[in-house]
Amino acid sequence: MCGIIGIVGKEPVAGRLVDSLKRLEYRGYDSAGVAAVVDGPGGGRVERRRAQGKIRNLEAVLAEQPLVAQNGIGHVRWATHGAPTVTNAHPHTAGRVTLVHNGIIENFAELKAELKAAGRTFESDTDTEVIAQLIDAELATGLAPLEAFKATLDRLTGAYALAVLVEGADNLVLGARRGSPLVVGEGQGEMFLGSDALAVGPFTNRVIYLEEGDYVAIDHDSARIFDASGASVQRPVKVVPASAVMMEKGNYRHFMEKEIHDQPEGCQRTISAYVDALTARTAIPGDVDFKALERIQIVACGTSYIAGVIGKYLIEQLADLPVDVEIASEFRYRQPALRPGSLVIAMSQSGETADTLAALRYCKAKGMKSAVVVNAQESTMAREVDVVWPIHCGPEIGVASTKAFTAQVSVMIALAVAAAKARGTIDAAEEQRMVRLMLEAPRLIAEAIGLEDALKEIAFDIAKARDVLFLGRGPMSALALEGALKLKEISYIHAEGYAAGELKHGPIALVDDQTPIIILAPYDSYFEKSASNMSEVMARGGQVVFITDPEGARHAPAGARVVVTAPASDPLVSTLVMSAPIQLLAYHVAVVKGADVDQPRNLAKSVTVE
Incomplete structure (x- = not known):
């Protein structure tokens, strides 16, 4: 990852590739590269810079080393x-194949071992080079470029967006997407591939948004698009106004919908910053000695608070380290007892939330080491803490x-x-297993987003409700809070999230045949209890939407109005996977009700006053 451009053009390509890459700088990067077909038609060679x-x-x-060519990728x-070195920079080449890649290939180690056993040698540490080697190996069997590409895609597990050059196929660029976005740009006698409309914006405003699992072959005059099964398909051409390119919604009605669909790629980017995928070890930036900590204090507001609650579950369970999570707006006013041996x-997201900033400063004044989990790295919080975790x-x-x-x-x-590793509650082998689970999460999130059509149908019934309850146990109780918050924020339906065990302590009084009950219950150690809560609700006429996984669906009590089956996932990452269904449900309910999804009434993106 992180940004892709491909051009089959009529003009010198090197400068055009660079111009497009500059438009992709906002994605963050640590190296850059281009490749082009030089020496003209009829078998030109591919060179990289x-x-x-x-x-x-x-x-x-x-x-110093110009590329004279019209077709290329960047x-x-x-x-x-692999480290951010020239050797690991894209594009990667194997034999006749040169390509660029966004995403994570989960089974790269297995494929690499197979290819090495067949006598192939590798020059980089990346998972991407495996794809190039596989395509080249398929070409060596006599397959045509498009056939070799499809045969390779069928062997990849993970998330990817790809742009591929093949020597001997001079006026051709191949592309594919699964879990990472990719668009086709349509020009006059030339075609483009890009990570988004921004990438192809300097060359055309006519954009085709590839759908999940699509792959494509572009030449000067056409884009041949195929779905994951290999069937030829047509995707609509959208005209993207120049004024909208910098902040374009893509093939979506609202930014919120686009941002839900961005999550596989977004989580790839986040996870890759905190793990070493080659060694399957964590690689946490900053100087924090987890072994020496007595306690962690998390302060946050809104959705960030709920993410902190999920963090509490995980840190206490895995690392045996006490964690307190508090709503920042209440924290300092109760004058909490704090100790210097703790980490706040x-x-x-913004790093400017007034209540959270005040709580952070209160903790620092008590001598606590400080860190921030933030999106805006130049924000006030990021400038004031000891450690920044972007x-x-x-x-x-x-x-x-x-x-x-x-x-x-x-x-x-x-x-x-x-x-957990630092404190000795897990060993190195368990750390590696967990890191591999994290690397699988983007693919699973993409699969969960694939439930959108089913959730859209459910939304029509939910939109009629006056009240909605969300229930869950363990980390899913925190996700129940998030589901309720999302629904009330954008659809204005009253919604509450509860730990399901609290049902009998009050909320069950609200249950009737007009009240939808959303139960989040993957098949984990809490499942039997969640299923019991589901039966209690249904016995009182509650209309249950049961969001689970395949094993949970097989064991679910009969009687749910709807069972939504998300992908199976380990409890370590299940909150990530189960987030997409509740977000999509809230989004489509709001659309049905005609609400202003991106700018809900009375709300602001960043709350900078108390």
Whole structure:
């Protein structure tokens, strides 16, 4: 990852690739590179130019070693597998194949071992090179480029957006997407691939948004698009106004919907900043000695507070380290007892939330070490703390947080695993297992987003309700709070989230046949209790929407109005996977009700006053 451009053009390509990469700098990157088909038609060779650091370094390389060509690909890389070096920078080449890649290939180690056993050699530490080697190996069997590409895609597990050059196929760029976005740009006698409309914006305003699982072959005049099964498909061309390109919603009605769909890529970016994918170890930035800590104090507001509650569950469970989570607006007024041996973690997307900033300063005044989990790295909180833990999710326009929430939770998962390893409550093998689970999460989130059509149907009934209850146990009780918050924020329906065990202590009085009950219950150690709560609700006429996983669906009590089956996931990452269904449900309820989804009444994106 992180940004892609591909061009089959009529003009010199090197400068165009660089111009597009500059438009993708906002995604964050640590190296950049381009590749192009030189020497003209009829078998031209592919050459690469790569540089560590900023795009200006790549421009210097191109000034010394020009690329004279019309067709090429480019990439700005955010390091996942392997350090940010020139050798690991994209594009990667194997034999006839050169490509760029956003995403994480989960089964790269298995594929790499197979390819090495077959005599292939690797020059980089990346998972991306495995894809190039696989395509080249398929070409060596006699397959045509598009066939070799499809055969390779069928073997990949994980998330990806790809742009591929093949020597001998000069006027062709191949592309594919699963879990990471990719668009086609349609020009006059030339075609483009890009991570988003912004990437192809300098060349065209006619954009085709590829759907999940699509792959494509572009040449000067056409884009042949295929779905995941290999069937030829047509996708509509959208005209993106120039004024909208910088803040475009893509193929979505609202920014919130786009940002829900951005989450697989956003979580990839976050997770890759906190783990070493090659060694499957945590790699937490900053100087925090988890072993020496006596306690962690988390202060936050709104959705950030709920992400902190999930962090509490994980850190205490895995690391045996006490964690307190408090609403920042109440925290300092109760004059809490604090000790210097503790760490305060402020959580805020903007880094400017007034209540959280005040709570953070209160803790610092008590001598506590300080950290912030934040999206805005130049914010006031980031400047005032000892350690900054960025969430790296990119700009979030919708007022109701979605991708920032899952990015915050991703950071908390990584911190929990790192703390557990540092404190000796898990060993190195368990740390590696958990890191691999984290690396699988973006793919599972993408699969959960695939439930959108089913959730859209449910939304029509939920939109009629006056009250909605969300129930869950363990970390899912925190996610129940988030589901209720999202629904009330954007649809204006009264909704409450509860720990399901509290049902009999009051909330069950609200249950009747007009009250939808959303129960979050993956098949985990809490499942039997959650199923029991479901039976209690249904016995009183409650209309249950049961959100679970395949095993939970098999064991669910009969009688739920709807069972939504999300992908199976380990409890470590289940809150990430289950977030997408509750976000999509809230979104589509709000759409049905005709609410202003991106700018709900009375709410602001950043609350900078108490």
